[in-house]
Amino acid sequence: MFKLPEPLAEQWSYRELLMRMTSRDLVLRYKQTVMGFGWAVFMPLVNTAIFSVIFTRVTTVDVGVAYPVYAFSGLVIWNFFASSLRFAVNSLTSNPSLVTKVYFPREIFPFSAVLVSLVDLAVALLVLGAVMAWYHVGIGWSIVALPLVILAAVMFTAAAALVVSMANLFYRDVKYLFEIVIAVWMFATSVVYPVGRVGGRLGAALALNPMTPLVEAFRDVVINQRFPGTEFMVMATVSAIFLAGAWAAFHAAEFDFAENL
Amino acid sequence: MGHISLRGVWKKYYRGERHDSLRDLVPALAARALGRQKRDALGKQEFWALRDISLDVKPGEAVGIIGPNGAGKSTLLKLLTRILRPTRGEIEIQGRVGALIEVAAGFHPDLTGRENVYLQGAVMGMTRAEISRKFDAIVDFAGVPEFIDTPVKRYSSGMNARLGFAVAAHMDPDVLLIDEVLSVGDVGFQEKCVARMREMIARGVPLAFVSHNLTAVVDLCTRAILIDHGVVRAEGNPAEVVSEFRRGRRADNAPTGDGPIQITDVRLLQADGEVSPLFQTGKAMTIQVHYQARQPVERPHVAIDIHTADGTYCAGINTRMDNCSLGTLEGSGHVDLVTPRLSLLPGCYSISAGILDPQGLRPLDLHARAYPFTVVSTRRDFGFVYLEHEWRHTATDPAVAAARDAADEECAV
Numbered sequence: 001m002f003k004l005p006e007p008l009a010e011q012w013s014y015r016e017l018l019m020r021m022t023s024r025d026l027v028l029r030y031k032q033t034v035m036g037f038g039w040a041v042f043m044p045l046v047n048t049a050i051f052s053v054i055f056t057r058v059t060t061v062d063v064g065v066a067y068p069v070y071a072f073s074g075l076v077i078w079n080f081f082a083s084s085l086r087f088a089v090n091s092l093t094s095n096p097s098l099v100t101k102v103y104f105p106r107e108i109f110p111f112s113a114v115l116v117s118l119v120d121l122a123v124a125l126l127v128l129g130a131v132m133a134w135y136h137v138g139i140g141w142s143i144v145a146l147p148l149v150i151l152a153a154v155m156f157t158a159a160a161a162l163v164v165s166m167a168n169l170f171y172r173d174v175k176y177l178f179e180i181v182i183a184v185w186m187f188a189t190s191v192v193y194p195v196g197r198v199g200g201r202l203g204a205a206l207a208l209n210p211m212t213p214l215v216e217a218f219r220d221v222v223i224n225q226r227f228p229g230t231e232f233m234v235m236a237t238v239s240a241i242f243l244a245g246a247w248a249a250f251h252a253a254e255f256d257f258a259e260n261l
Numbered sequence: 262m263g264h265i266s267l268r269g270v271w272k273k274y275y276r277g278e279r280h281d282s283l284r285d286l287v288p289a290l291a292a293r294a295l296g297r298q299k300r301d302a303l304g305k306q307e308f309w310a311l312r313d314i315s316l317d318v319k320p321g322e323a324v325g326i327i328g329p330n331g332a333g334k335s336t337l338l339k340l341l342t343r344i345l346r347p348t349r350g351e352i353e354i355q356g357r358v359g360a361l362i363e364v365a366a367g368f369h370p371d372l373t374g375r376e377n378v379y380l381q382g383a384v385m386g387m388t389r390a391e392i393s394r395k396f397d398a399i400v401d402f403a404g405v406p407e408f409i410d411t412p413v414k415r416y417s418s419g420m421n422a423r424l425g426f427a428v429a430a431h432m433d434p435d436v437l438l439i440d441e442v443l444s445v446g447d448v449g450f451q452e453k454c455v456a457r458m459r460e461m462i463a464r465g466v467p468l469a470f471v472s473h474n475l476t477a478v479v480d481l482c483t484r485a486i487l488i489d490h491g492v493v494r495a496e497g498n499p500a501e502v503v504s505e506f507r508r509g510r511r512a513d514n515a516p517t518g519d520g521p522i523q524i525t526d527v528r529l530l531q532a533d534g535e536v537s538p539l540f541q542t543g544k545a546m547t548i549q550v551h552y553q554a555r556q557p558v559e560r561p562h563v564a565i566d567i568h569t570a571d572g573t574y575c576a577g578i579n580t581r582m583d584n585c586s587l588g589t590l591e592g593s594g595h596v597d598l599v600t601p602r603l604s605l606l607p608g609c610y611s612i613s614a615g616i617l618d619p620q621g622l623r624p625l626d627l628h629a630r631a632y633p634f635t636v637v638s639t640r641r642d643f644g645f646v647y648l649e650h651e652w653r654h655t656a657t658d659p660a661v662a663a664a665r666d667a668a669d670e671e672c673a674v
Contacts, residue, residue: 020383097363102342102344102366103344255344
């Protein structure tokens with residue numbers, strides 16, 4: 001009989017807990033905040049407004065589509081990545097009693113951070129639809145590839161979430177470092193402007209950023225009516241390998257968590 | 262049915278803080294790269310929390326794990342719950358593990374009792390269907406049906422613990438691990454918990470029970486092990502292991518014997534003057550502190566403390582606070598503390614005796630918790646202290662009062 005690798009089998013047997021932890025965080029946000037899911041779209045909308053002013057009034061950049069649609073679509077998928085990691089980085093250290101007193105697969109913490117953000121992404125996608133309708137941007141057949149793009153985004157984000165949550169547990173500097181890295185990373189990715197325009201050595205370095213093919217693939221299938229290309233396929237494959245590696249590393253280190261908290 | 266089996270388990274710990282900041286990473290990596298850290302070797306900052314522990318718990322067995330604080334009991338339990346991994350050796354646990362440890366760890370204060378039951382159930386590995394099926398029984402067991410849709414931040418800590426325990430008690434484990442849960446909630450709830458534990462033992466669920474409550478260990482367990490400084494010092498019949506533990510404590514606290522005066526013995530005497538470790542509630546008890554003075558000691562004070570076996574401080578008495586002067590102690594003799602009616606309820610206690618300087622600050626000699634004794638009684642009051650009491654009833658309704666006047670109710674105890 002085919003047997004799942006141990007971490008996967010364990011995760012499967014604790015699937016109820018993953019769902020519970022995710023819904024716990026969603027329910028808590030609803031109970032504790034007035035805006036609830038509004039926060040999922042508020043930040044990207046504000047950022048879209050800011051960058052629309054900069055890139056349409058101060059200077060202009062040709063993105064082939066109404067700039068707010070370009071920026072908002074980029075920010076929506078970027079925000080999924082960034083907010084997943086923002087939740088994940090503290091997920092182990094902010095649950096000390098669970099980590100040190102009870103056994104269950106600790107992957108649940110970073111994974112539920114990703115799932116919470118995935119729900120936010122779903123809400124943000126509805127708003128993106130409204131923004132596209134407002135600017136008369138239609139969708140095409142390419143939208144059927146959206147689940148594939150989101151799957152790749154989830155794999156890459158989950159892998160990064162495992163790494164940052166684990167790293168922050170061992171070295172508390174990570175959460176500060178994380179804020180800097182994520183801020184720089186956004187401008188190194190085609191979120192609010194196409195980084196492909198950057199030339200020279202910097203441009204060559206930026207071309208290695210795995211988030212750019214992801215954000216562009218997302219834009220392609222949603223607003224450009226194009227199917228994702230080879231760059232995306234490479235990125236998706238790399239994400240899968242990254243996830244497998246990060247998961248194995250996390251699983252191996254799991255038993256040291258209780259001693260380091 | 263599951264079982265627990267440990268084969269030569271060792272666990273290494275780090276003293277003090279480990280590198281928590283990036284600036285410590287570089288030296289740590291360098292040390293690792295140079296291969297100085299071997300798995301079995303002890304570094305400067307390391308010590309063995311457990312050494313070569315082997316233990317089998319088979320179906321139908323309940324094993325009590327006792328030992329002084331810091332002996333390694335909690336580490337052992339954490340290894341069993343898979344929170345920690347042994348440095349060496351093997352641990353095999355078959356079946357679903359139910360751990361009555363931190364039973365409310367998964368609770369979130371802002372969620373309702375109902376939401377928390379589902380969350381905690383999932384933390385313990387139960388499925389939604391299973392929790393739904395047992396939900397009413399859980400709420401009933403915890404005794405909080407009217408508050409189940411209230412956020413648990415409005416619960417008292419007792420209600421919180423009860424609800425957590427109720428979830429844990431309903432998970433039908435194949436192996437049960439317990440850490441000191443008998444201190445949860447009020448007496449009524451504790452009895453329910455003990456009944457539940459007995460029920461599981463009777464069903465044949467192997468049980469490992471870590472406790473300071475020596476009475477409960479003797480009462481519930483089929484076997485006990487005594488751990489001290491990370492090694493098993495005794496194993497076998499719970500009553501024998503418990504008394505071994507008590508003897509060991511006394512030896513640990515042997516007087517240093519370099520002061521001007523020494524406590525040579527503390528004898529506990531029953532009403533008839535017989536030395537015995539067994540006393541009755543309401544009967545006389547005499548505590549004799551025998552001393553040997555190397556040189557005359559002027560106006561020292563004698564202090565007696567009584568603790569329960571699990572460490573609750575019950576009474577502290579000393580001659581200084583009682584304004585009782587002993588004069589100068591020379592040669593040998595004994596100071597007696599007589600309590601005509603012992604007001605402790607049944608349980609296991611231990612006595613500490615000390616001789617202090619005239620200011621009552623510095624101990625000249627001290628035997629801490631070195632003298633155990635047991636109190637028995639037919640009384641069934643709860644708690645530690647027996648309050649002399651009587652009950653009276655007064656009816657204020659004139660008609661009823663007149664009728665009752667003839668047979669005035671009073672029951673003195």
